[in-house]
Amino acid sequence: MAKDGQWDDLTVRLASAAGMAVAGVLLIWLGGVWFALLTAAVSGIMIWELSRMIAPDRASEALQLAFLGAAAVLLARALPGFYALPILAAPALVGISLLKRHRAIFVAFAVAILIAGYGLSSFRDANGVVWLFWLVLVVIATDVFGYFAGRMLGGPKFWPRISPKKTWSGTVAGWIAAALIGVLFRQFTNAGPDLPWISVALSMASQFGDIAESAVKRKMGVKDSSSLLPGHGGLFDRFDGLLGAALFMLLVAQLVYVPEVRF
Template identity: 35%
Template sequence: MNELVVRTIAGVAMILITLGVAWVGGMPFALLVAAAATAVYWEWSRIVTGWSVGWKIGGFFYCLIPALALLLIREQSGIGLALLIWVFIVTWATDIGGYAFGKTMGRTKLAPAISPNKTWEGLLGGMLAAGLLGGLWAWSQGLASLLYWLGPPMAVAAQAGDLFESAMKRRAGVKDSGTLLPGHGGVFDRLDGLLVVATLTGVAVYMGWL
């Protein structure tokens, strides 16, 4: 089967499963988050094999904090599901917008020493998509007005998470963090941006800004 077809089918399936479990919430969502965090940490540990112990310890918290943030977001009374979906929309829109703009208009390399395929045009496309779709969702759900414009900076944060993982993989000499997801590589490859967006949104919730 064509790799793009496999990637698309797997991507749609992951989105549907994630949204379904998020809608249910409670223990099923907690178990999904725990499983994802565990998978990311397992892949992180494989990448940093032979590195200092600080990388193992840092990776534990790099996986734990976003997991706790996602649970905190989902448990917000009245707005938890809508806010969680905003996090997903912004992250996914960053990826999709970045890919579309990068493929069609990408000319200027963003960080060629880390990720040669990333471009400034792709980043701007991701920011545009995240801002537009995230803002529309926040407005339609009556979420805090802060979220109307927070999409673009979150897109930058998501891209930073992507580049951080790419730098780790380049240092380790590996292409993907794992092979668990058909056409997508590892779980860490798919969640690198979400880890950052979830953490920052969780901080905003904890501070009472949302």
């Protein structure tokens, strides 16, 4: 059962989440250069937060890596596709020389962030806007239903050593919510009958992204990746699930044909 004070941060969380949602939906809908700028900015800020968590004493280096990351996403979009991977890997390799500890963690997460930023922008252009809305809604539903179910129902912890607040009730609620999003999109689009279970798989990838970022924060001894977003911490805290889900979706898109989905 929920305890007193458990909902104290809800108003602030909802207000900042609503602001992010409106801006995100608008720029996803516009696509093209506008969505590319969004993915580049978010990628750069997440690189900055990652750098600050790993090396809080190297503020100027974190800013350099943030600008390099954002520029890499835009440059990779502007050049032919076979240049993308080395361009996206470059900021991570620069980070090896600028950061003196936890270099492997930085490289792994930096490359993942930049591939996701570049990949989502390219995917939007190639496959249309509907898949992006599906991705975002699955991640949001997983997070929101998991939050409320975990607070209200409680129960056994999912992985207490890594993410002490995550419960099995919240985890399963996230899967159920994702399946419902899949059912909803199947009714209003020309997507195939497999969408509900694919949505659950996407939800699991989102939760894995959340757990991975929690593991980094726990290792670095920090509560939030930054304090940029009231009630949420940093962009990395808010987009860790989206990072995991986006990488899963982009990987699947490399293995199977993804048709353009229309309402």
